[in-house]
Amino acid sequence: MAKEKGRKVIAQNKKARHDYHIMDTYECGLVLTGTEVKSLRQGRASLVDGFVQIDGHEAWLHNVHVPEYSQGTWTNHTARRKRKLLLHRAEIDKLESKSGETGHTIVPLSLYFKDGRAKVEIALARGKKEYDKRQTLREKQDRREAERTMSAIRRRQRA
Template sequence: MSKSKKKKKQSASDDPNNRTVTRNRKARHEYEILEDLECGVVLQGSEVKSIRNGKVSIEEAYGRVRDGELWLVGADIAEYPQANVMNHEPKRSRKLLLHRRELRKFAESADQTGLTIVPLALYFKNGRIKVQMAVGRGRKMHDKRDKLKKQSDRREMRGAMMKHQ
C-alpha cells in the first residue's frame, strides 16, 4: 500500500499573494492617525517586479488630492534591472484607486488645516498591490515624548505583572 501524500497547508505568511512588502514605521511616530483607507495603485510592470523584490520605500511619501484624484507622491520604487529600455521613473507620482465617495470623505477630512495624508503600508492582497493611506495630524516634539513615556510605562507594568505571576 502506498502512503497518500498530504498537502501542506500554506500559512498566510508564506503566500506571496498576501504579504506586507513595507511599512512606514515613522508615520505612526510622526503623526496621530485619525482615519485610514485601503487603496489600489496604478503601476507599470517593472514597478510590480521591483516591489515583489522588496525594492521600495514609502518613508518620505505622502498623498495629494489633485483634480478629484488621490496621488501617491515621493514613493521610491527602484528600477528593475532586467527591464532595461522599458523601465520606469523611480520617484514618479502614482495614481491611487478608490471609490469616489471614499475619496470625497477622505479628502474633506484631509483639507482641514494641520492634517496630512500619509502611507502606512504597501502590501499584496490577492495578488494586487495595495497601499494603506491615513489622514494624520502632525505631532509636536513634546507629544512624541509623552507617547514614548506612556509606552515605556506600559511595558514596565506588563513586565512587573509577569514577574508576580
C-alpha cells in the first residue's frame, strides 16, 4: 500500500474565523488511539466547541467531537475526551504566555491528514466584538460586489 501524500481536510471551524481575530497559527500533531484514527479516516469530526488549554507545560485539545468508530469493540474511545497536542517546547511557552493575556484564546481551525498523519491547525486568537463581526461581513460583501462588477465589465468588453 502506497503512503498517501498531500493534505486531506477532515473538519474545519469556520465559525472561529468569524468570531475571532486570528493572530498566529500553528500546525501540531495529535496523540490519538487506533479507533479515533479510523473514525477520522471516515471523515467524521467536529471542531465547533473546541479549544486548547495549556496544563503543566503541555497543550491539550478539549471538546473536539470524534464519534466512536462503528466497528470498534470495547476498545472504543469516548467521543469528547481531551487529546494531547504535539508542539515544540518554545511554541508551548509562547502560546502559554500569550493566552494568559486578557481576551486571548487558542482555538482549533482545521483537522486534517498530512502525509498520513493526523494534524490540527490551531490559532492564537482574540475575540471580536459584535461591531467587528458586522464590519467583516460588510467588507466581504463589498469585495464580492466589486468582483461581480469587474467580471460584468470584462464580459461586456469581450462581447
